Amino acid sequence: MKRKLTSWIMILAFFGTTTLPLQAAMISTPDVIAVEQSQYDRAQLIALLDRDDVQSQLLAMGVSAEQAAERVNSMTDLEVAQLNERLADLPAGAGVLGVVVIIFVVFVITDAIGATNIFSFVRPVR
Numbered sequence: 001m002k003r004k005l006t007s008w009i010m011i012l013a014f015f016g017t018t019t020l021p022l023q024a025a026m027i028s029t030p031d032v033i034a035v036e037q038s039q040y041d042r043a044q045l046i047a048l049l050d051r052d053d054v055q056s057q058l059l060a061m062g063v064s065a066e067q068a069a070e071r072v073n074s075m076t077d078l079e080v081a082q083l084n085e086r087l088a089d090l091p092a093g094a095g096v097l098g099v100v101v102i103i104f105v106v107f108v109i110t111d112a113i114g115a116t117n118i119f120s121f122v123r124p125v126r
Helices: 002-016 029-049 052-060 065-074 077-089 092-112
Strands: none
Touching (some): 052 092, 077 092
16 A cells, blocks of 8 residues: 555656756857957957056046946947947047047946936936
């Protein structure tokens, strides 16, 4: 009797278990490249913000290096790529001032759309 009860419990336990569906997919080479490129672009911007001359220009405009780095980290991959593209298009003589002006303009635009609140003189669009 005990053996029969144990057998029934085992059968019910076997059929009562549920398995969760699994999903697996291949990761394509372009997807991997896109992820790596976005990480590289973001690291490149952070490295640019770590330069002393860029930090001094940002401080002169009222933006701390921490705020700038925080904003770069919150930007989308597309925004980072566009900013890096603009920086690459600058003439060689533009130097630090051109970089700081572009970053400043990006911060003003993000303040205007309400994504950040760095500058008190910029009122977000409602």
